[in-house]
Amino acid sequence: MKKFLTLLFTCFTLAAFSQQETASLAISNDSKLTISKYIYGQFAEHLGHGIYGGFWVDKSLPVEKQDRIRLDVVNALKKIKIPSLRWPGGCFADEYHWRDGIGPREQRPKMVNTNWGGTTEDNSFGTHEFLELCTLLGTEPYFAANVGSGTVEEMSKWIEYVNSNSTSTIAELRKQNGHPDPYKVTFWGIGNESWGCGGNMTPEFYSDEFKRYASFAKNYPGAPLKKIASGPNSDDYNWTEVIMKNIPEWDMWGISLHYYTVPTGDWGHKGSATKFTEAEYFETMVKCLKMEELVTKHAAIMDKYDPKKHVALVVDEWGVWTDVEPGTNPGFLYQQNSMRDALIAATNLNIFNNHCDRVRGAALAQTINVLQSLILTDKEKMLLTPTYHIFDMYKVHQDAKYLPMQLTAPDYVSGDRKIPAVNVSASQDAAGKVHISLVNLDPTKNISISTGLKDIKWKTVTGQILTSKNITDINTFDQPNKISLQSFKGAKKDGDNLVVVLPAKSVVTLELF
The missing domain is CATH 3.20.20.80 (Glycosidases)
Incomplete structure (x- = not known):
């Protein structure tokens, strides 16, 4: 019985930490900034x-x-x-x-x-x-x-x-x-x-x-x-x-x-x-x-x-x-x-x-x-x-070039208070490549983001991610690379849309071209 309760508790804990919420993002090419x-x-x-x-x-x-x-x-x-x-x-x-x-x-x-x-x-x-x-x-x-x-x-x-x-x-x-x-x-x-x-x-x-x-x-x-x-x-x-x-x-x-x-x-x-x-x-x-x-x-x-x-x-x-x-x-x-x-x-x-x-x-x-x-x-x-x-x-x-956007995303809730869980900015460089930087402030929940890109043509997406096991993690002189940039594979093209699964407590920058 004790082993069963321990297993049940573990499952509930893993489920809580793997919760995934959804967000929507629309990015426009209509800007002169x-x-x-x-x-x-x-x-x-x-x-x-x-x-x-x-x-x-x-x-x-x-x-x-x-x-x-x-x-x-x-x-x-x-x-x-x-x-x-x-x-x-x-x-x-x-x-x-x-x-x-x-x-x-x-x-x-x-x-x-x-x-x-x-x-x-x-x-x-x-x-x-x-x-x-x-x-x-x-x-x-x-x-x-x-x-x-x-x-x-x-x-x-x-x-x-x-x-x-x-x-x-x-x-x-x-x-x-x-x-x-x-x-x-x-x-x-x-x-x-x-x-x-x-x-x-x-x-x-x-x-x-x-x-x-x-x-x-x-x-x-x-x-x-x-x-x-x-x-x-x-x-x-x-x-x-x-x-x-x-x-x-x-x-x-x-x-x-x-x-x-x-x-x-x-x-x-x-x-x-x-x-x-x-x-x-x-x-x-x-x-x-x-x-x-x-x-x-x-x-x-x-x-x-x-x-x-x-x-x-x-x-x-x-x-x-x-x-x-x-x-x-x-x-x-x-x-x-x-x-x-x-x-x-x-x-x-x-x-x-x-x-x-x-x-x-x-x-x-x-x-x-x-x-x-x-x-x-x-x-x-x-x-x-x-x-x-x-x-x-x-x-x-x-x-x-700055790309304006509209974001609808869940909140990160603590007690009776809440803040936006996601923030984003995007731009297009001189070569026509679009870069989208996304931040998930929620330390426990992944967020799936569906993104529409108005008047922006693209075929492939690559990305980098910065995250770590704990929000308190640091780099030290003994472990200088504990937190470092990694390749990100959580973005894909879905028709004309971009779908991104943004991990908890992470920063991701995508390149679309």
């Missing part, structure tokens, strides 16, 4: 081991390097085609003075990084080193200028230093420091989080400061500036209202938005990156999906003042922010990266893709060893996180 590649940008701040020990390593470390730039990291990021890299912060940007980071390294002044751990910053990684890194990566630099503790002249001279080919003293200094030609850096953030660590300003005061700084942010030949205003914190809609009202649309290329998925919603105790229940997982996904609301509401305010959508919404800090890993420096923001984080990354990218009319830039926080990283390092060891693999899957959407 493009998914900007800059949505897939990254962020590297002078914080913890993001720069030092991440990109920029000790001369004695036994890894391949150019100068002190770590090349296995460079090669991994080149593979996913990161389009832009934001630097030097973050909060660090508004205490950074660029002249400290040029010239002979042994003569550069040292400073204390008061924002992140009180460590000594030796300024060995400065403007030239960052721009050399960007050259190796084949990516565009995105500078965050110091408005909080800097001056208009300081920012203006920095732009001149990197962009001017004149015979001015500043341009000649760049040439003396080893780079005869101008770098032609076009992306410039005018301050960072000016409502907080960047100066605790009101939106009225900041908008005036932006106009003052932007007046002296000059264009040089071949480098028309894309000036990005320091935008709102999360749901501060008044900040967006004031900025859009007070700053002429032609003065700014974009306005930033910062929002982090904090699992508990409590900044004092954010929750573990690796040890969480399904109830805590559900709560985290509720927080993640708030990005849809934020983008929609901020975009609606921008539409009032900029109906032709000249100004981009740039979500240049986003990602999961948990408690640090036990035993690590709290100021270094080092956290592990689980299957949950991969689902969050894919969901956010789908939101950005589907709002590509307004969202034309973003930056995951952060690239290496900090917050929701793509890469983790430990001395000579390096691993790719589940989040890295999402960016690898999604690179097909960069600068591709």
Whole structure:
């Protein structure tokens, strides 16, 4: 009898975990929008081991390097085609003075990084080193200028230093420091989080400061500036209202938005990156999906003042922010990266893709060893996180034609609460191939999706999947490939329709051609 009850319980458990629900999806070819590649940008701040020990390593470390730039990291990021890299912060940007980071390294002044751990910053990684890194990566630099503790002249001279080919003293200094030609850096953030660590300003005061700084942010030949205003914190809609009202649309290329998925919603105790229940997982996904609301509401305010959508919404800090890993420096923001984080990354990218009319830039926080990283390092060891693999899957959407859709899907239910179980985005590349990225947030139920593709001709479908046994699974230096991309066989052509069985807690990208 006991064996029978055990068998019966096992059968019921397996049945519960193999439940399959249905969804329908209709994708149209009726669009003139493009998914900007800059949505897939990254962020590297002078914080913890993001720069030092991440990109920029000790001369004695036994890894391949150019100068002190770590090349296995460079090669991994080149593979996913990161389009832009934001630097030097973050909060660090508004205490950074660029002249400290040029010239002979042994003569550069040292400073204390008061924002992140009180460590000594030796300024060995400065403007030239960052721009050399960007050259190796084949990516565009995105500078965050110091408005909080800097001056208009300081920012203006920095732009001149990197962009001017004149015979001015500043341009000649760049040439003396080893780079005869101008770098032609076009992306410039005018301050960072000016409502907080960047100066605790009101939106009225900041908008005036932006106009003052932007007046002296000059264009040089071949480098028309894309000036990005320091935008709102999360749901501060008044900040967006004031900025859009007070700053002429032609003065700014974009306005930033910062929002982090904090699992508990409590900044004092954010929750573990690796040890969480399904109830805590559900709560985290509720927080993640708030990005849809934020983008929609901020975009609606921008539409009032900029109906032709000249100004981009740039979500240049986003990602999961948990408690640090036990035993690590709290100021270094080092956290592990689980299957949950991969689902969050894919969901956010789908939101950005589907709002590509307004969202034309973003930056995951952060690239290496900090917050929701793509890469983790430990001395000579390096691993790719589940989040890295999402960016690898999604690179097909960069600068591709956006394909609008209508989705009807089941909910993921927890107690008396529910969220959409599925989210999707789709695009068509220059070769005519259609790519569909699907996310199933439900950790236990497979979902069968029938998809109609209006005015889209295709014959075959291939795909990749990222999933794992548990939502808490991670890659470690002992098991670096526990979560990795696999070939996906769960999609087929059924007449004119596409039928996909989307496994629980998975991300799938399909290619139709």
